[in-house]
Amino acid sequence: MTQLERDNLCPWLNENVERFLDGELNPSETSIAEEHLATCTLCAQQVEFAGQISSTLRTLPIVDCPDSVTEAVYEKVAVSALKRSMQGFDWGRLFTPPVWRPALIGVVSVGLVALIAVIGGRRDVVPAYTARDLARARVEAKWALRLVNQVGERAGAQMRNELLNPRVIRPVIRAVETEAAKRGSKRDAQEVRNEG
Template structure:
């Protein structure tokens, strides 16, 4: 078999996945069959494996015992300093251990009630921002058919699987301004949303901040609080799809909406600062909230 034979050409297209063990079983068997019968591809695979093994060897850097012991001590100290809510007997909304003593039928009945009752009594489950659930997206919020974007994907990823925060109070969050070069001073009032924290995120090789909040249920109601995440960025450096960020002055306070990975995202620019908000809210709420946090 020669390197230009159809078998080789097909194999070359998948050789990396073959090396990385990412082929479907049937394609893998076909690849193995080809490699067994083709000296050239056999050598190609051998070189690929040799390269992988050498990269592995070169990047092997075990920590010394002393460094590891230092590390463990710091981690233990950090653990003592920041006791886990679950260890203290309280449970975080996202991670608590669930001990549920309800029959399946009862759970189903409650679920059905949640689905049906809000339609019957629209005002009852209005949440922290009365009227938002019942309201359509404001007319001036332009819906943009959603092309996913790195920045928005990062926002949604951070919302769904948040990483540890860099700052958890107003002062430390404000301290992050030096990393992103724009102010981080607008927040929701505590009666509406509790600041969970903020962290610096790399977006398009620039830095932005993601600030997370928990919405305060209206009337102090119980239940797991809904979270929202706001990406605060410099629109001169970080570019959302152009249709989301039009810089002309007439549209300076225009909220634009899209969906990224199924989540609603509302975007607004004010005074040279970009805000993109997503979270456990519907589109209308996202629009209302981003307008609230971005407006002067």
């Protein structure tokens, strides 16, 4: 018994009234309790009341559990056991501390390593492509590249025909021819044209 309990015997005795009645307190505690009960009417009444309840309970007849209740309990236990056996592995045990925490940490660690590997650009998960897929992709890639080239060439040809020829090349040639004609040298003009 602590000093605090000695100074507050009423609450202490209230908590230990069952042990007092059952004779479970040590001799020192029993002596203190008896001294307190001699002076505290309230605690004495409480102990007396508790004693009456205890003695009344002892005198009650023993009641047998009805068979229907017993059967129902056994049936419930059997069903529960059957369910567990049908589930096979007890997944619940896997996640009961302390096992599930390391397992969770392991899974998350593996996942993070995989994520870092992917983000680091080491290697993606390569789907299984068949030779047919590759052949098709190769044709498609070439076709796309050629399509780009065709558009570029067509646009380039159009630019040459519609822009460069009429607005740059032909005027230059005409100017050279005119200048050459002025100088009376058509041969020079022809040479210039050929060089152009």
